[in-house]
Amino acid sequence: MDRVIEVHDITKIYQMGEVEVRALRGVSFHIDRGEVVAIMGPSGSGKSTLMNMLGCLDRPTAGEYYLDGELVSSLTDDQLAVIRNKKVGFVFQSFNLLSRISALANVELPLRYAGVTGNRRDLARDALEAVGLGDRVTHRPTELSGGQQQRVAVARAIINNPSIIMADEPTGNLDSKVGQEIMDLLLLLNKERGTTLIIVTHDPTIAAQTGRVIRLLDGSLEKEGSGKQARKNSKAWKEAEAKVANKSTRKARAK
Numbered sequence: 001m002d003r004v005i006e007v008h009d010i011t012k013i014y015q016m017g018e019v020e021v022r023a024l025r026g027v028s029f030h031i032d033r034g035e036v037v038a039i040m041g042p043s044g045s046g047k048s049t050l051m052n053m054l055g056c057l058d059r060p061t062a063g064e065y066y067l068d069g070e071l072v073s074s075l076t077d078d079q080l081a082v083i084r085n086k087k088v089g090f091v092f093q094s095f096n097l098l099s100r101i102s103a104l105a106n107v108e109l110p111l112r113y114a115g116v117t118g119n120r121r122d123l124a125r126d127a128l129e130a131v132g133l134g135d136r137v138t139h140r141p142t143e144l145s146g147g148q149q150q151r152v153a154v155a156r157a158i159i160n161n162p163s164i165i166m167a168d169e170p171t172g173n174l175d176s177k178v179g180q181e182i183m184d185l186l187l188l189l190n191k192e193r194g195t196t197l198i199i200v201t202h203d204p205t206i207a208a209q210t211g212r213v214i215r216l217l218d219g220s221l222e223k224e225g226s227g228k229q230a231r232k233n234s235k236a237w238k239e240a241e242a243k244v245a246n247k248s249t250r251k252a253r254a255k
């Protein structure tokens, strides 16, 4: 099958002054095109960090990430932004819409960033129709219900025809009935367009509707050897340790 995502041994270490936070510790997996995957795990286990890597918002400290067959883990920020704009649609827990502009203008934004000229308006209108909001295009977010706002966010996420939709707790701010309607919508888009769907969720009812659950615990995949020894033997782990050690030495010398 066609692999849309391949991560090899990705490690993320945040440097907070003198303190290192090991957020991901050698994570490897792949996701096939058209899959629906849930990412679960306790608070602080690395879910958002992983989403940021997969969504090209950030780079791993070590390890490789291939998106659509392209090695993206070593791109510059600008290159990463281009890939992100083309290939990733984001849906957030708190919708993240601009409140002063219409639903239509919100949905159009990614097209503006991508430099699309011409029929932006029509494309945005089509996307709003696809999420069942064809009759709300001129409304501002404050004039819409939570469920409707999340539909606008979904329309914004699909406007560039992305390879993947990344949804971070998309139903977290909605009651269970409306949350299920959003889940139904995401699953419908996956079915109709074949868009790969990755959903971070705490809700077992949502996770049960996906094809697979990736579970994180303390920065490692729960099932695959998350023991300390396995981490220490990992190539990426050693690389990451070496990088951090180098930086600390340089800093110490500078002082």
Ligand code: ADP
Pocket (backbone or CB within 6 Å): 014, 015, 016, 021, 022, 023, 041, 042, 043, 044, 045, 046, 047, 048, 049, 050
């Ligand atoms: P989750 O989304 O599963 O709650 P996160 O990925 O947000 O977990 O966080 C994983 C770990 O990395 C936590 O210990 C968190 O405090 C830390 N962390 C996350 N983002 C940053 C950051 N920007 N700088 C420093 N530490 C961070």
Ligand code: MG
Pocket (backbone or CB within 6 Å): 047, 048, 049
């Ligand atoms: Mg999080």
